[in-house]
Amino acid sequence: MGEKGKNARGHLIVVEGLDRSGKTTQCHMLCEDIGGLDKEFKYIKFPDRTTATGQMINAYLQGNAEQSDQAIHLLFSANRWEAVQGILNDLRAGHTVVVDRYAFSGTVYSAAKDNPSMSLEWCWNPDIGLPKPDLVLFLDISSEDAAKRGGYGEERYEKQEMQAKVRALFKHLFSRLNDLNVKTINAGLPLQEVADQIWQAYKNLDEAGPLTEDLQVLSTLQAP
Numbered sequence: 001m002g003e004k005g006k007n008a009r010g011h012l013i014v015v016e017g018l019d020r021s022g023k024t025t026q027c028h029m030l031c032e033d034i035g036g037l038d039k040e041f042k043y044i045k046f047p048d049r050t051t052a053t054g055q056m057i058n059a060y061l062q063g064n065a066e067q068s069d070q071a072i073h074l075l076f077s078a079n080r081w082e083a084v085q086g087i088l089n090d091l092r093a094g095h096t097v098v099v100d101r102y103a104f105s106g107t108v109y110s111a112a113k114d115n116p117s118m119s120l121e122w123c124w125n126p127d128i129g130l131p132k133p134d135l136v137l138f139l140d141i142s143s144e145d146a147a148k149r150g151g152y153g154e155e156r157y158e159k160q161e162m163q164a165k166v167r168a169l170f171k172h173l174f175s176r177l178n179d180l181n182v183k184t185i186n187a188g189l190p191l192q193e194v195a196d197q198i199w200q201a202y203k204n205l206d207e208a209g210p211l212t213e214d215l216q217v218l219s220t221l222q223a224p
């Protein structure tokens with residue numbers, strides 16, 4: 001890629017946000033609209049609960065297994081690393097890859113535990129080197145509004161106090177990644193209004209022309 005005559009790669013788009021912010025719903029709507037343009041797309045969700053690491057993560061989230069804070073953090077990261085080759089293959093084939101949660105969730109949910117041996121930097125570091133998204137759509141919603149969407153479930157982390165911390169940490173994390181293309185969207189709006197804003201952001205990216213430069217990777221956090 002990046003050399004004259006080579007095919008343009010696809011876009012890497014990440015959708016992030018709190019629990020119940022509508023990530024999965026919006027990813028599906030976006031994919032449907034991309035497909036409607038006759039473009040190839042791939043949807044990926046993290047954690048991918050189908051793999052060996054994903055099954056360990058699933059057992060932990062459901063309260064059926066214990067893990068140290070450090071071990072579960074590294075499992076979430078490994079769950080992304082094992083998907084990298086597939087993501088790169090899809091991007092190189094020119095497909096748009098839409099990712100439901102990524103390294104940003106990985107960092108903030110672990111950092112929100114306030115474990116003194118797990119600084120924000122410590123949490124971020126295992127994901128350094130992962131493909132860097134061309135666009136991050138941050139679905140922003142207050143923890144109160146998110147809770148109104150059917151209330152929180154039974155899984156670990158699904159508590160309003162934790163979600164409020166996570167929201168503040170997302171904002172802080174993005175402020176330390178100045179070279180990242182982050183678009184914050186008010187996810188408290190009605191479904192179609194959120195979808196329209198996401199579509200506009202996608203169109204802006206798509207209309208900027210084919211991507212011929214190499215994909216970059218996530219790098220170290222900037223100073224606060």
Ligand code: Z5A
Pocket residue numbers: 017018019020021022023024025026046047061076077101102103105106107109110149150156157158187188189190191192194
């Ligand atoms: N986690 C982590 O710790 N470390 C990591 O590295 C990663 C994740 C990747 C499971 O994640 C947990 O793993 C999660 C973070 C942690 N813990 N928490 N909290 P998950 O991705 O498997 O599950 P989730 O995303 O948290 O939950 P979710 O229920 O899938 O949320 P969502 O995808 O954002 O929302 P949704 O399913 O699209 O919508 C939720 C409901 O709201 C549904 O009824 C919709 O119809 C409704 N909805 C959606 N949009 C709207 C609007 N605009 N208006 C009204 N109602 C709406």
Ligand code: MG
Pocket residue numbers: 023024025100
């Ligand atoms: Mg979801």
